[in-house]
Amino acid sequence: MTRMPTTSGTAAPPAGQGGAAPRRAAETAPLDPREQRRRERLSRRYRRDIRWSPYAFIAPFFLFFAAFGLFPLLYTGWAALHRVELTDPTHMEWAGMHNFSRLWDDEFFWNALQNTFTIGVISTVPQLLMALGLAHLLNYKLRGSMFFRVAILTPYATSVAAATLVFVLLFGRDYGMVNWALDAIGIDPIDWQNGTWTSQFAVSTIVIWRWTGYNALIYLAAMQAVPNDLYESAALDGASRWQQFLHVTIPSLRPTILFTVVVSTIGATQLFGEPLLFNGSAGATGGADHQFQTLGLYMYEQGWVNLHLGRASAIAWTMFLILLLIAAANWLVSRRLRKSQ
Numbered sequence: 409m410t411r412m413p414t415t416s417g418t419a420a421p422p423a424g425q426g427g428a429a430p431r432r433a434a435e436t437a438p439l440d441p442r443e444q445r446r447r448e449r450l451s452r453r454y455r456r457d458i459r460w461s462p463y464a465f466i467a468p469f470f471l472f473f474a475a476f477g478l479f480p481l482l483y484t485g486w487a488a489l490h491r492v493e494l495t496d497p498t499h500m501e502w503a504g505m506h507n508f509s510r511l512w513d514d515e516f517f518w519n520a521l522q523n524t525f526t527i528g529v530i531s532t533v534p535q536l537l538m539a540l541g542l543a544h545l546l547n548y549k550l551r552g553s554m555f556f557r558v559a560i561l562t563p564y565a566t567s568v569a570a571a572t573l574v575f576v577l578l579f580g581r582d583y584g585m586v587n588w589a590l591d592a593i594g595i596d597p598i599d600w601q602n603g604t605w606t607s608q609f610a611v612s613t614i615v616i617w618r619w620t621g622y623n624a625l626i627y628l629a630a631m632q633a634v635p636n637d638l639y640e641s642a643a644l645d646g647a648s649r650w651q652q653f654l655h656v657t658i659p660s661l662r663p664t665i666l667f668t669v670v671v672s673t674i675g676a677t678q679l680f681g682e683p684l685l686f687n688g689s690a691g692a693t694g695g696a697d698h699q700f701q702t703l704g705l706y707m708y709e710q711g712w713v714n715l716h717l718g719r720a721s722a723i724a725w726t727m728f729l730i731l732l733l734i735a736a737a738n739w740l741v742s743r744r745l746r747k748s749q
Contacts, residue, residue, distance in 0.1 A: 481728075484721040484724050484725060485721070485725055487500070487717055487718055487721040488507050488508070488718060488721035488722040488724070488725050489502065489503060489504060489505070489507070489718075490502055490503055490718050491503045491506075491507075491718050492717045492718045493715050493716065493717060493718075494711060494712065494715040494716075494717045495715055497717060500718075503718065507718050507719050507721070507722035508722050508725075508726070510719075511722065511723070511726065516698060516701075516706060517706060517723070519698055519701065520694075520698070520701050520702055520703050520705065520706035521703060523608065523694070523698075523699070523700055523701055523702055524676065524677060524679065524702045524703045524704075526608055527608050527611055527612050527615075527676065527679060527683075527700065527702065528672075528673060528676030528677065528679070530608060530609060530612040531611075531612035531613075531615035531616055531672075531676060532669070532672040532673065532676055534612075534616055535615065535616045535619055535620050535623065535672065536623060536665070536668055536669065536672065538616070538620050538624075539620050539621070539622075539623035539624040539626075539627055539668070540624075540627055540661075540665075542560060542620070542621070542624040542627075543624045543625070543626075543627035543628040543631055544627075544631070544653060544657065546560075546624070546628050547628060547631045547632065557625065557628070559621075560620070560621030560624055560625070561621045561622065561625060562621070563617050563618045563619075563620070563621055564618060564619065564621055564622040566618065568618070568681035568682060568685070569681070569685060571614055571617065571618055571682075572614055572681065572682050572685040572686055573685065575610065575613065575614045575617075575686070576685070576686060576687075576688075579600040579601070579610045580600075581597060581598070581599045581600065581601070582597070584600070586598075586600070587600075601686065601687050601695065602695065602696060602699075603699070604697070604699040604700075607686070607687075607695055607699050607700040608699070608700050610686065611679075611682050611683050611686055611700050614682045614686070615675075615676070615679070615682060619672070619675070623668050623672070626664060626667075626668060627661060627664060627665075627668070630660070630661050630664040631657060631660075631661065634656070634657065634660045634661075638656050638660070639652055639656060642655065642656050662745055663742065663745065666738065666741060666742055666745065670734060670735070670738040673734055674731055674734060677703065677727060677730055677731060677734070678703075678704055678727070679702045679704055680702065680704035680705060680708065683700050683701065683702050683704075683705055684705060684708070686700065687700075691709075691713070692705050692706075692708045692709035692712075692713050693705075693709065694706075703723065703726075703727050704727075706723060707720050707723040707724055707727070708720075710723060
């Protein structure tokens with residue numbers, strides 16, 4: 409048997425067959441100073457990019473908000489403390505709280521505030537009730553449910569001007585379709601534009617028509633988030649669909665209902681386009697007797713018709729304070745609802 413020759417030393421394994429590979433010369437050699445500076449610049453640029461890019465992405469919103477939201481708010485607040493006319497907005501005479509105090513004795517302001525409240529109630533309550541009922545119907549499996557969901561949102565996509573002009577034709581005194589339908593059942597024609605309650609009801613119908621479908625989709629989305637186990641448990645206890653709606657659906661929608669009430673109230677406080685276009689000949693007066701003049705119309709009349717920019721600014725800030733009170737009431741109610749759950 410032939411024995412393999414042995415050696416006293418151990419041979420190094422060839423490269424690629426195990427062991428540590430020799431370092432490359434480029435890795436062990438020192439970097440060129442220019443290359444080192446380039447890498448440092450890239451590293452600093454990368455760190456700055458990671459740190460400041462999020463702020464750059466959200467900066468456009470804050471820029472537009474500052475230009476078209478914050479600046480007008482602060483400017484109107486400053487103008488409300490001065491006597492200033494729209495014909496010469498750079499000439500301001502300090503008036504202090506005079507523009508605000510005179511509102512307490514202004515009967516037209518209180519009339520506009522009352523009309524705003526009345527139209528808001530007449531439009532908001534039926535609107536939300538109808539939206540809740542439509543959402544409840546759409547929550548069940550219906551044929552063509554997607555079509556109905558798109559159809560009820562169509563009025564929201566319609567412009568205020570187009571919708572109001574159509575309703576002006578419908579509520580026309582001599583040739584309106586509404587009076588034609590009333591005459592068919594033996595009711596005398598109604599002068600919708602010149603009556604107090606009739607004009608406010610007509611303006612409210614425009615708001616109801618435009619916003620019912622929008623609120624219905626909000627309610628529908630909230631209803632679909634209610635667990636089916638609650639309905640199954642109620643059905644096992646013998647609850648009918650109406651009882652399930654009252655005792656399961658409504659309590660589950662309390663935060664959503666509160667949200668829609670607050671948003672609709674804010675929209676009613678800022679109501680402007682519908683009453684302005686409902687009686688085009690009356691303009692910003694809201695009818696011959698100011699019977700449907702809202703706060704938005706009164707502010708427009710003071711600022712752009714009577715040219716009293718300081719008074720209009722005071723009315724705008726009064727509306728802003730009213731909205732703050734509404735927001736505070738919303739916060740208190742929502743806080744109590746969270747504690748009761």
